[in-house]
Amino acid sequence: MPQLNSGGGDELGANDELIRFKDEGEQEEKSPGEGSAEGDLADVKSSLVNESENHSSDSDSEVERRPPPRESFEKPRDYLSEAFRRQHPDAAFFKGSPYAGYPFLMIPDLGGHYLPNGALSPSARTYLQMKWPLLDAPSTAGLKDARSPSPAHLSNKVPVVQHPHHMHPLTPLITYSNDRFSPVTPPGHLSPEIDPKTGIPRPPHPSELSPYYPLSPGAVGQIPHPLGWLVPQQGQPMYSIPPGGFRHPYPALAMNASMSSLVSSRFSPHMVPPHHGLHTSGIPHPAIVSPVVKQEPSSGNLSPNLNSKSSMSVKKEEEKKPHIKKPLNAFMLYMKEMRAKVVAECTLKESAAINQILGRRWHSLSREEQAKYYELARKERQLHSQLYPTWSARDNYDRSGRNKGSCTGQKDHVKW
DNA sequence: TGGCCTTTGAAGCTT
């Protein structure tokens, strides 16, 4: 089974994807201006230009590896600019920009990285944090320009955008190092207080907060962790706890031997869900959504007497059956982690526009950076399948009864 | 209020 760097790569085609975007990512990593918000935005800009012009300038292999350009390519750009124009109706100077699709490229504020008081501007801070989202991996810094300020330098400032995680999202799953995708997990004898890489004891960290991104208490948990349910964060659940508490978080959880070994081998003991199925933090699996929440209104409003026994049982059956969401793929995990930063940086809030940016950035990620998310996604799927062995993606197909494109008969042939 | 938009990837189904 092919694995990424023999480190558990996504055997479901992740390697292909990584190869596909390797050149692009490497190329854009070296784009001028790295280390500044403008540079990163220029990445997007240049990549945009490349997208339309690079068919000749790019290497042939790159062209061959790339998926064919989507025919709706122009439309997303229009949508992005439209979204920005809606938010900045007075930003007339953006009109006529050759990169109208990415108006944030020209946000003047990005030019000034420092506020009068010497602090980094919010945009710059946001950008820098975005540039080193994984810096708690000791080796990651080495991949970046050592001259550029690291987030640690920002630690004395109150970040506008908190790093979403006080522990790196991949930390529980992936070993971070130069060979961070090797299947080798940190030796169990190493105390959590010992840096497994350097062997140097870490300074005591209250609640294991990221040493690089100081988080205000109020900020903790505001941004959901891609694997928040896996990362209880020492009593700081990333998923808010409803006032009424939780239902059984793992209705389908049966911790078998393989599951147990998987989890215990990957997570520190405090992360291992207890075998009785309750997560230590009481955090429900985010994949589980109460069927009552989004689906048809609860039948509890109806008098049981008014319902036939069969219909009631059916409805109860539906209500009992939780909606188990699909595990997030690599890109979804990436989006979840990066969305807040992009939103803060470009001031856009519309997800459609944000997703376009994230899509571009996803392609500009280096192979290694993408691999982290593929690996994380693979673990998600693996764990998901362990938690819900009988679950199938088809379970979620058209559950609401809506029939997208039914008028065109798109789904009419689908029988289930 | 619910669906659309927009992205990528996984999975399921059809041909």
Added chain:
DNA sequence: AAGCTTCAAAGGCCA
């Protein structure tokens, strides 16, 4: 096997 479809997240927008 290839191609198509749906669904994951997210939040503003619109009918």
